[in-house]
Amino acid sequence: MEFTDTIAAISTPVGMGGISIVRVSGDNAFEAMEGIFVRPGGKRFADAAANSLSYGHIVGDKGEIIDEVLVGKMVSPHTYTTQDTAEINCHGGLSAAKSILSLLLEKNVRSAQPGEFTKRAFLGGRIDLSQAEAVGDMISSQTEMFARIAAGQIAGALRERINGITDKILNLLSQLEVTIEYPEYDIPELTENQLLFALKDIGQDIEELGKTYKKGEIARNGLKTAIVGKPNVGKSMLLNRLLNEEKAIVTDIPGTTRDVVDELIVLSGIPVKLMDTAGIRQSSEVVEALGIQRSLAAMETAQLVLFVCEACNPPAEEDREILSKTEGKDRLILLNKCDRGVNGEAMAFFEKYDPILISAKTGEGIDKVEQAIVDFASQGSGETTQCALIVNERHKALIDSAAQSISRAVDALEGGLPGDLIEIDINECRNRLGLITGETADEDLINDIFSKFCLGK
Template sequence: MLYYRDTIAAISTPTGYGGISIIRVSGVDAFEVVNKIFRRPGGKNFLEQGKNTIHYGHIIDEEGNILDEVLVSKMPAPHTFTAEDVAEINCHGGIVAVRRVLELVTRMGARLAQPGEFTKRAFLNGRIDLSQAEAISDVITAKTNLAANAAIGQLTGVLSEKINEIKQKILTLISNVEVTIQYPEYDIEDVTNEELLDSLREIKHDIEKLLKTYKQGEILREGLKVAICGKPNVGKSMMLNALLNEEKAIVTDIAGTTRDIVDEYISLSGLPVRIIDTAGIREAGDIVERIGIDRSIKAANEADLVLFLCDASNPLDEEDEKILEILKDKNVIYILNKTDLGICDEVIKRFEDKVNLRTSALTKENIDVLEEMIISQVLSNNEDVMSNAVVTSVRHKGLLDDALRSVSQALDCVSMGYEIDLIQVDINDCWASLGNITGQAVTEDIIDEIFANFCLGK
């Protein structure tokens, strides 16, 4: 729901661009939250620093581990984007580190921002104008549509099934307790402390088990790594752009223009795919180019899937064959590109016993087919991940953490001898947290459960 005064956080830079990602934290507790996790050389207190300043230091988790080396800027209300206190953490350690920092921030009291929420606050606090505000609902709608698509649906389907199982256990427990409260005169046995402990332990165990899958879900979270390989000028960057559907990488006719590995995330039917556009693999004299090629080979080695590109309009040459040799044990889709310039029979023959596809990155021919092939790779290579319930999103993990905290607290309360009305508060909180993952938990469910299972009434 919409509570304007709480503190929200999110990664505010598009995933994968360059080396730096920024986590924006906004709200009344923004500085407090950051102060808890930000350690500065000499131990200077972040809260005491002046407005609109930038500070160097490290992000430290609860156990004292350094998660990343960062720059943090401090911008007090009202002259910020949201007109609230804003802290921005510039992370350097890549996508994994950024996510860990974000998770830490949410554990420290910030809530993960909803789509468009910074903008919404900016508007509500009078920082941006009407036309900008019109876009907000579109953002929200767009996200909703994405979440509705089939592949995501399949993933969350398994997860929600698992969560619903846990929810049902909690619901049974709650209704067993509630029925004796609501109908004290009936001979329904009170839930004993032992039964309560058993159920709560089981629920706790289930939640912990699910939380462990967060690590397994890495491929889905970090994205399937796809490297685009091929000799210079076969259209790798253009292929990347075709997949990205926009002009991002530098594309020229001169071989070797793409020097750096540019990481790009694309969302194929809602599945994250991380595309590594490598510089052309070839024996290069140029030192700079040489480094690029080494990194490309490394990238190909690290990739879950390689897209090998060649120019279909010309027979393969020595250089193509050399690259094919390097890729021979890899998981490769062979792409016969530049079909707009014609297809040469020898090329077709060369790949006839392999997974191949004819494309034109220029005219976008078969790009949709390629996308489907990549998706089916994700699905088939991660069958166990896909068929088991895997927690992939930070939001879900955060809610599961909340649920775990509540159930642990309920267990403590039982052991300490508290009465059921207090224990029930934590059990209800646990149920509500899980409910926020799969859809609202409603009290009517408890009442339905009571009347379905117990014989009561005048």
């Protein structure tokens, strides 16, 4: 892969702003600065100390001043890309950074491709693929929760975890090899029981890591939360209340909401994707019936269900039906319209479900609903910053197939199959994990991942 040439790009968004940064990296980076960067007293940039900022001016062909700048000098290998890197801090706006970039491009420097600086950090061995992907996550993160997780992964939390598992696998493979290849030598052999134990231990590590995806997915896409209930209980009003906005149509005509309305809110840094749905009831009206089908589908895909009933009326037949339909789901039971009074029969019926009394109209109890959603989303999570967490689908698919390889190996062993067949599955598992860290990734995969980055990163 191309690594010898010097690349440059504008690393900040183009537009109005205090400063812009033009980054140049590669063997020729410092040389390229000579001639376009003039320091007071004619000092050479080449003589500037490592990891320093130098003041001066960027000048054009005829010595005309383009901008007043500060240039960071970072010397290989302790740089973002692992190569010599200069970062020119110029004035923001549309023009200065562009002019500086074009001056550099006349100095044996080429335009960087999207993600190419980070790709060099990967190729240079400073970070692994999971860390590089986390850089992309950090840039695209829209919530505090996701940004924190990305920061942990950039620091190498996932890398360390995967490497720990890979070490166990390699250790097992080498022992297995000795047992298979040199049975005549007097080396302590791996007994079947030991092998089984080691395999199960690895399988458990992988499965535990896979489980973190639930949380990772919430951080990336938001907690999918469906608001369900029979018509007219106040689902749409609850959505509006949680959003602080009149988004969904609220009327006293049952069956108003026909389609699923979804909106993203952020509660204590946690993204929550709220879905307001059509009221569930028997309906012979075509559009409403379609809407109800979608409600049921939304309920299926939701990670959390907010089941809304009325506090002021006894439970209806539909409430009982929806209650049983949501039985297997994680759910909160919300008794709405408590401003109209609390019905004893409703309370007695719902008591064992720990209902939350609310009024979408007055706002009463809404803080409790928000807290319950936050508690649900962060349950069992502990500290997110330092933890290895699976946040992307690519990693999840690889973890799943790594786990499958191990269980195939366990089955094979228990079925009495020979050691070299088991070895194939173990190798396969190692290979899958290596695709997460990039160790076993080929050029196409690597190019594909970095091509999704933004320019200048």
